[in-house]
Amino acid sequence: MSRIFAIELRRSNALTLAALLVVASAALFALSGNLRWSEWLMFAYVHASSLFLLLPLALAGGAVLGRRERRTRADELVAGTARPRLQRVLPGMLALAAAAGVAYLLVFAAGAVLLLTTGSYASAVTVLWPLSGMLVLAGGAWLGVAAGRAWSSLVVPPLVAVLGLLLQLGFSESGPPGEPSPLENLSMLAQPPSYDWEAINGRAVTGYAVLGVGLLLAGLLLAAGRSWVPRVAAAVVLGAAGTVAAIVPGTAMADRYHVDTAAQRLVCDGPVCVTQAHAYALGDAAPQVREALALLGKLPGAPTRAVEWRADEVYQPGESDWDGTGTTRPEPGTVNFDLGLDGGGSLVESIVAGAGTTWNGCRGGGRDLVAMHAAGAWLLGKDELTGVDDGLRYYPEMRQDVRDTVRELRALPAQEQLRRVTALRDASLACREDLLPLLTGARS
Incomplete structure (x- = not known):
């Protein structure tokens, strides 16, 4: 399994997606006017909000991998092997998820090192935020794989990327002006903290983690399943994860953030x-x-x-x-x-x-x-x-x-x-x- 994983890591688009995510994330940091490179909690927010654009990229990268068999006209040959479908698709999906997750954490680690060299305040608990974001990014990649396997057209990768972006924009604007809606929690572009001592709450991190796990499970069921049963199960999982991710973080700023007394010392x-x-x-x-x-x-x-x-x-x-x-x-x-x-x-x-x-x-x-x-x-x-x-x-x-x-x-x-x-x-x-x-x- 490890040898197949290594082969998939080299021959699939996993490393290409990882490089694209790193470059895009670094560009977003460079263009961010809200970031002061000496403030840990604001850095963590800017890194997490980059998922707003990185998630559509992961969806597109997954779709590219998903359409690989039909694009190379090897789908009938692969389907004729004795191995179960899950065993055939899982190594490539694991390679893609690992590459996307490591790329996302790599940018956070680089920024963290830079911040620590300036003597800035840092909190180890904040690391849970990018870890939950990594699940969302990997889940998006797997959902993209399922989309590419279902429809191998060349337009699928850009289509799912645009759809992912439009869905997030729709969630962001779902509530009346000035009245936050639970659906806004499904957009990765969350309301930023107002002060440099406001840290992410466990409720918000849980919402990210549940959404990420739901995307992973739904993507796996859709990519590996053939009958209507896994498809229905994927819809149920996705709906349940989305509901939890929308409700648990709450709608008020005090639900999402808390005052970090250590940062106020x-x-x-x-x-x-x-x-x-x-x-x-x-x-x-x-x-x-x-x-x-x-x-x-x-x-x-x-x-x-x-x-x-x-x-x-x-x-x-x-x-x-x-x-x-x-x-x-x-x-x-x-x-x-x-x-x-x-x-x-x-x-x-x-x-x-x-x-x-x-x-x-x-x-x-x-x-x-x-x-x-x-x-x-x-x-x-x-x-x-x-x-x-x-x-x-x-x-x-x-x-x-x-x-x-x-x-x-x-x-x-x-x-x-x-x-x-x-x-x-x-x-x-x-x-x-x-x-x-x-x-x-x-x-x-």
Whole structure:
């Protein structure tokens, strides 16, 4: 059996499919704008979502192998042998599945090695995600073999590839806008995690694994069976696996992901602390955070320690960072901050905005952006903040309000200026929303 397997590995299209999968996966990584090569959990997501395009390729590769006997006009000769049909088709299918699975894991292993050399946070449990994806990819290849054996036309490989892609697109768009549907779990392009400390849940991994096993069994039954019995059994297996894979992972983000507390563990450089998931950014961020702490030191009772903000719940799309997601409240003498890794804003400005209270962990309500920007600009000695990515720059009238507020504030005696900015800070930490009157004197 092992000798036949080795022959099939060399003579079939298994190695060609493996090379194609590696190249396609590497290209998808290169084109991915969401990946930072220092974040383990986001890397795992991008690798898993590549199945959206790799699965159609595996279906096409399986169809090429499936039509081999009729394409070479050897189907009658092979069928005349005394060996059972399962023994004839299984070595080639095993070779194809092994090549596809190893290619998929090889890309993950290469990326993992690169991440580990950067000192990034890594979790061994995350490896279960690509292992379950490997089953899906191998199952797709076997289903493609069954399609190629059933219909040996030259159009079958591209046809099953397009069909696999269209089915996933249909599953992705199956629910109403903003309302996730269980069918979306059958698409390999899942909703990405929102933060770098959100890890895949066991429920989601189980869904991938069950779907993969269902594809494998259905493909084997259809490729090796001749009567209607294995065909019906394959339909039942595929339906059952699809149902489980659609229902078990759930529809909410909190069903698919969980907060990885190990990724949120703090790593510190003096008074500056970031999460383990972002430990690679500590060296660059620490000097800027210390500068912000020095500016906040102008106020009485100023914080002496800065800690990266982190959520204690999984983020649900459509909710604001401070409204829908539980956050860690700053401890006394501590200011929370966001590293702002997704944008090109100023870390110093984002910390001093609101006198250091932007990430105060309050729930509900909005933000008095004019007051928050005015307090930060006052601390920096500027007329406005230009490096804070909170949307205010799109409202010229609000930017003018910030400049007017800062100008009026600086016209007051120094002690009164200090008192008003301190009052804004304390009110913001107490989760009050109407902050501008505290700076303008309309309400003390």
